Each structure stands twice: as C-alpha cells, then as structure tokens.
Amino acid sequence: MDQRGTENGRGLPAPGGQPTLWQAHDDLPATDMPFAVALLALGSARGLGTKGLHALVREHREQLGRVWELPGGRLAAELARARVPAARRIAEEIDVSRSELLAAAREKADELARRSVRIIGPSALPARLAELPGGPLWLFLEGDSRALYEGPHVAVVGTREVTPDGVRATEAAVRTMAAYPITLVSGLANGVDAVAHQAALRDGVRNVAFLGHGIDVVFPAETADIRTRIVRSGGAVVSEYLPQEHYRKAQFVQRNRLQAGLADIVVATEGKRTGGTAHTVRFAATYRRPIIGFTWPGAGDLTDLIGNEPTGRLIAPFTAAGRRTLDTLLRSVADSYGHTTFGLSLVERQLSREVELRALHPEDLQRLRQRLDDLLGQEDGGHAR
Template sequence: MSPRSNPLDAPLDAWLALANAPGIGPRTVARLIEHFGSPVAVLRASPERLAAAGLKPASVAALKQPDPDALAAVLDWSAQPDAHILTLADPRYPPLLAEIHDAPPLLYVRGDAGLLAEPQIAIVGSRNPTPGGLETTREFARQLVGFGLIVTSGLALGVDGAAHAAALAGGGRTVAVLGTGPDRVYPAVHRDLARRIADTGAGALVSEFPPGQGPLARNFPRRNRLISGLSLGVLVTEAALKSGSLITARTALEQGREVFAVPGSIRNPLARGCHALIRDGARLVESAQEILVELAPLLHCALAAPDSALAATAATAVDLTEAEAAPDLSVSLDAESQRLLNSMGFDPVAPDELIERSGLPAQRVAAMLLVLELSGHVSSAPGGRYHRSRA
C-alpha cells in the first residue's frame, strides 16, 4: 500500500459488511480499523484474530459470511435518485460529525447530501409543546434560516416538526435525522414533511441505520447524538424536565457544542427543562441574533470561504443585535392605556383577564390593545393573547 493511500478508501461492500454486522457499533468499527488497518483487512482477518480482538462468535460469523441479500437490498436502495451512502472516507461526510468519538461509519442520506457539511443549528424540544412554544420554535427557525444556517432536528412530533416546516416555509434548508432507516418515516404523520425535505432540493434525511430498519425505541437516543454532532449548537425552545431533547442538549455539551435555551413562564411545566439547562450553563437566548453572535467565531472557522454571505452575517451579528428595531416607546400613553399596560406581564394573557385586572370596559380594551401593539408596547401571541414587548 502506498504511504499516501487512505486505509479508509475501501469498497462500499466492505464498509457495509463491517458496519452492519451484529454486535459491532461505531466505537467497535473504529477500534477494529485502528487495529487491523482498514475495513478490508478486518474482513480478511482470521476468525481467531477477530475473536482475539474482542468480537463475539455471531459478529465473527457475520464478518466472514456477510448476508448477500441484505447487502443487495442496501445497494439497490442506494441506486435510487438522491439516495446516498457516505462512508467516513467520503469527502461529503460532515467534518463536525466525524469529530465525535462515536461517529457512525456510514450515513444513509436522501436528498442533498452536500448540506451535511454546511453550518447547522439544531432545534429540539417537546413533542407536546404549548401554542406559545410552537410559535417560538417557528420564529427562531425562520430567522435562523434567514441568516443562512441550516436547521437540523429529529422529525419528531411537536417542536421538531415545527422547526423543519418553518425552515422550509422561510425559504431555508433543513436536515432531518432519523431514528429509522432512510426509507422509513416515523411518525407516519410526517411522511409529507419528509417528502418535502428530501425531494425539493431544500433538505436531506439522514440516518445511521440501513434501509428497512423500522422504529425501535433504543435507536432514538442514539439518533440524538447525530443531531448535536452535525450542528454548531443546539437550541431547546420548550421542554419538560424529562424531555428527550435534554439528552440531545447534554450530548451537545459532551461534544463541545454550544447549547441555547429559551426561558418561559415559571407556571409552564414545559419551560422547566429549559430553565434546568440554563442553570447548568446553557445560554439564555431571546432572539436568533443572540445565537448568531455566539456562533460567529465557529462560523468563521467552519466556512471554507471567509468572504461568504454567511460569514459576513456572522461578522456583523453584534451590530445587528445592537441595532435591532425597538418599539416606539416615545408614544405617550393616556392614563387608561398606561393602566391597561400595567395590568399586563410578559407572559401571554387573554383580553378577558386584562379586562378583569384593569377594570376597563371591554370595548375600550380592544381598541387600546390595537394602539399599544401598533406603537410596539405589546405583542400579540397565538390564541388572541397579548404580552408586553419591553420593560
């Protein structure tokens, strides 16, 4: 072998036989390649040497006699349009993901595989978010893709699905990391969303599990390390204390990624996970620009072209944040409007409750809310509720 040869440049069928053998996970694959020198050398090693390397009999048997039907099925899947299998030797393999200690040896991708190497921000959260949590997720996703970042999530119900859909609706790109094979969609209700991600040129579906793999509970926590491993940072918009998204956030910390959390009302149980992350060192954020400010140094390092539009956006993020449009608080308020404003907090509240708190007539409250919103003193929220914009 030439000194310049890359031992990872092995035939795809050798990678498939090694990565899909039972009892052999990503760490074992890495250890075997380091020990024997290449995937081909692992397959050529004697059963005795493989056993001495710590493999169980079933794993050794699978390496010595790979299942030809299973191999053919995977290769048939990869022959479809926009279907890709990336090995660790593939130049398209995302460099950030390759850095983690248990990087998957293979990635199965539907859609634009080139997106995996571009700067991404993960958005995760509750599978049963509040209306306010959904709106927060959509707002952050739209703004982040507007800055040129790719939004990455896990295609789950709730926050994940909202993040993917908002990224596409905002004209951006999104990556969905699956806990199934690349030919399966779970939950089934997201089949149309998965199709839009993979088939419109604006996204990619990615999995470390081969085609045909259905939804197994043990695979979804494994999926979470890919969500964070692909991304520069992870944003949690709304999560309970025992939410799976907190696993993603903590995995991100272990991988050296930034973690961001959106604070919420102390009365909202789905805000407690975010508050716990903030107490543990996650960055409290209230806008997408704050995330961009924190990621700016990483973006400059991640981008191949330092004069790219995204790099320029990152470089000016601080200025953008400082120059962010503020409400027109110079508009003077009459006594009743000030009274109504004083009855309102920063958590969304319904007009009926404002009427009760302020003691003002219902007709006056409706008109004053419109004026206060136009002047920037209050903001509307889903469900016809309102909250103060600034202190």
C-alpha cells in the same frame, strides 16, 4: 493535517505499540468491493450485531471489502480479538452464507442508489461528526449531501408535546435564522421537530433531518410529507442505522448526539429536563456547543438544565430584545463561516415577490422610499443619542 483517512491504517501502530489487525493481515490482497456492499452484507450477517460490525469497520474502514477475503479462521480471530461473542460461529456463518449475503447486499445497494441514497464511509464523514467520541462510522444520506457538509448548522429541538407557545417559539427561531445562510438540523419527530422543519421549508431554510431508524423506514407516518419536501428542496435526511432497522428508544437518544455534534448552536425551544431533549442538551454541553434555551412564563423546566450549563444561555423569544439577541448570535455564526450576511434578506425576498405579483403605481414605490428614509433617520437619531 487530517488523519482520519489513515487512522489505524498500514504503518500506523496502535496505542501501546501493538500491531493493528490490518498489520496482522498485511498479506491480504486489496479489494475493489465497494464499502456500501461490504457494509450491507456484513450488516445482514446473522449474529454479528452492532458491536462486531463496528469493530470491523473501525479496523478496515473503506477497505471493508477485505473482510470478505478472509478465511473463516482469520475472521474468527479478528472478531475474537474485538471481543465479539461467539466469534467462531459467526465467522463460519459468514463463510457459508458469503454468496447469498453479497448478492442481497448488491441488490440493496442498487435499490438505495435508485432512491438517491448514498452511503458515506468513515473517512468521508463531516469532520464535526468524525471527531465526536463514539461518533458514527458511516452514514446513509438521502438528498443533497451539501446540506450535511456546508455550515453553519443550527439545531432546533424540543418536546413532542409542543404547546401553542412552543410552536410560536420554534417558528420564531427558524424565522430568525432564515435571514442568513444557515442550515437547520432537527430530528423529524412529531412536535417541535416537525414544526421546525415545516417552518424551515416555508421560510427557505435548508434542512438536515437525523433519523433514529433505518433510512428506508418512515416514522412517524405524519412526517412522510415533510421528509419528501426536505429532500426535494435541497436538504438531506440522514441515518447511521442500517436499512430496515426499526426505531428503538436508545436509538433516538443516539440520534440526538448527531444533532448536537453537527450543530454550531443548539436551540431548545421547549421541553422538560426529564424529556428526550435533555439528552441533546447534555450531548451539546459535552461537545462544548453553545446552547440556547427559550424561556417564557409557563415554559418547561428544561431551561433550568440549560441555565446551569457553562455553554448555556436563556433567551426570551417573545420580546424584541430577546429576538435581537438571537439574531446577533445567528448572524455571528454565519459570519464566522465567511458568509456575506444581510439582516433584511427576508424583507428583500418578500419585496421582490410583492413587486412581481402586484400592479404597482409609481407612488407605491415613492412611499416605500420615503418609509426607508424615515427608518434610516430613526436609526441615525438613535445612534446620535
């Protein structure tokens, strides 16, 4: 039974038998304040910071609006118990600024809703992310939420300084997964991320892009068009950072844990073991996700790190054998979700398009039928051998 919606709720003792903060405040009335409004308001409270906000969400979850019913002294006690510095001063600031913070939060929530951005609370997070150690407590999502929830997901990640061979390798990875009902996960950065998202858009693969900054911040500027197309094509852009929160290096590292956490397989197409992609590989290893590293003469040394991980595997993407191995792994993960898979679905889509656009003669289709018969004969002969 899924306990995520009741963890640390009423009637569940904290570790060691100590009462939770909710149990200490069981006399508080329930609140109808939306989680989104409560989160945005507290996120704007001066001095509360990430630590304090996380502590409050862990305790109150979707009933975060209860915080706004707390007298200043009770809120100060909660923050102090969570070891938030200057707890009393912060509680007093929240109490004094209550009306302004809530009014601004409602306005911001309405603005996000107009942009089709929804805020996912802790009990509604995808299981693969909710179960991560140190995982997110909420997510901002722009686009179609089904892209986030419906698997399988395959992360394609790599360096920002992508080489021509890295571009080819990344496009090969996406092209291979395009035959199956797989959603691509990447980080909407320049380099491999951008190549992966663009290839997915070209090949009809659904995208999930995780950001290292607020949902209303576009960075880098060159990816603005890709982001728009991801949303319009049924994908999703996702962030755990509050609106208007700008990018920092540490946030991109934390973004990488979400890519690895959501993914059924992580494919690192090019990178160095000292680069940012190495963080994604290490997160994937910690979460026991299968990791595929692409190798070719001149590829970066990230493959050394991947090859030493228990869940790591190296594949040569520019060989027929390597591509078949990758295809087998991707088809297998799609099959594991109960999807019906067809290895020639890309060919089928392209053939339908060609038939639609061309003035075909009967002999064109007869020649195609003969070619298929020849291929089937070769396959049968190969099996016979």
